[in-house]
Amino acid sequence: MTATPAHTPDAVHTPAAAHLPDTAPALDIPSATDSMSTTDITSTSLSPSPATEAAALHTPVLAWFETHARDLPWRRPEAGAWGVMVSEFMLQQTPVSRVLPVYEQWLARWPRPADLAAEAPGEAVRAWGRLGYPRRALRLHGAAQAITERHGGDVPRRHAQLLALPGIGEYTAAAVASFAYGQRHAVLDTNVRRVLARAVTGVQYPPNATTAAERKLARALLPADEDTAARWAASSMELGALVCTAKNESCARCPIAARCAWLLAGKPPHDGPARRGQTYAGTDRQVRGKLLAVLRDTHGAVTQRALDAVWDEPVQRARALDGLVADGLVEPLDGGLYRLPRS
């Protein structure tokens, strides 16, 4: 890290900061031509340069990460790009604690993309277990096939190539490129978005969907150095996961509490529209889950009767089963039999 030390005599402003170290909450991040400028640390403006402001955030968070990062299997060197990619699929909307055992089994069984690609897709769905959103298993299988066919069996390094794989969107492409290959990307997941919303923007929660303003801010905050940028991505995400949590945030343990715009503003509560809650009981989603659980736990074909037993409302049950078939999660056979997909 070549950035300026956090506190240099550039503080011509804010003379007597009685309690906290010179607070500069509102990061004056460039609004145009985002971070293309090189680190012009030498700029002589009276207020700290954006790079200096950003470094004031980076340094404490990177240091905190050194001592507080969890020892997760996909962070170990032996995980490789495939391990990172598998973990990212599994972690899409599923907590770490539930991913851990399935991840270990998955990597032991399919240590390379080609190993998974050689399997029937239904085996991926079965091994997915109860992680939820089983379409992810199908997409991971499809991604493994594409990697095997188009990329010689190696997880591609380029963001655009990753993005072209099934199940990989903006976040996952950036995460794999950054975590697996040490590249410089804005990695905007829900944790990072929350950290930036609070520390920089001064609000309790980010918008429901990722906005252009958030992307611009994240890019502006990206350290210039590639390796530092990759560590910043991991550490800011970890901060959101462990300290700057959605509920019961722990500001007392936060390395940037002194600079958090939201904390400095007195932690004003969120005023925008509430997140739309995800109902579940009685929905097609629940029925799909019950149907697929039967298929997962049965090797070979399942009878219509066995599926009928999981839900008594026939119209909804049929609709859910049709949906699973349409999604490729279930394969219908002749004679009212069903199984996990072989192809």
Add this chain to the structure above:
DNA sequence: GAAGCGTGGGT
């Protein structure tokens, strides 16, 4: 841009 897509643990 909103809706749909699983599951289980915490409060």
Add this chain to the structure above:
DNA sequence: TACCCAAGCTT
């Protein structure tokens, strides 16, 4: 007990 929430993606 009912919510709320967890490293999103696709249509």
